[in-house]
Amino acid sequence: MKKIRKNYSLEFKIQAVSLSEQRGNVSLVAQELGICKESLVNWRKLHKEGKLTKEKQIPSDPIREELLRLRKELEETRLERDILKKAVGIFSKRDG
Incomplete structure (x- = not known):
């Protein structure tokens, strides 16, 4: 049986x-x-080391923000492309 891993928000932590x-x-x-x-x-260990802070979650560099946005958009576009390829394959088999 696969173990389910819980994710907690930064605020909760x-x-x-x-x-x-x-x-x-x-x-x-x-x-x-x-x-x-x-x-x-x-x-607690991460908090003591300064790695568990709200500042980590806010990218201050606009270039980095744009890069993250573009990467997300690219991933969504690839997913849409793959879905459309599969749909074309399914419909072309039916016609034949």
Whole structure:
């Protein structure tokens, strides 16, 4: 059976770290939030290293923003192209 991996928002992670630092008990906070203790320990480590911040999520460089937008658009265009190729193949087989 495939294990499903949960994704938590940045805000949730920051709030969980803050709560665990206030209370001091990582295990109890993790249990209350319904998350794995190891995840919370990892988030605390990332927060201490400065890697778990809101600033990371906001690209400040307009060139980088444009590059990310164009890459996303290219991926969507490729997906549409592949769907259309399959549709042409399906319809051409029916006619024959």
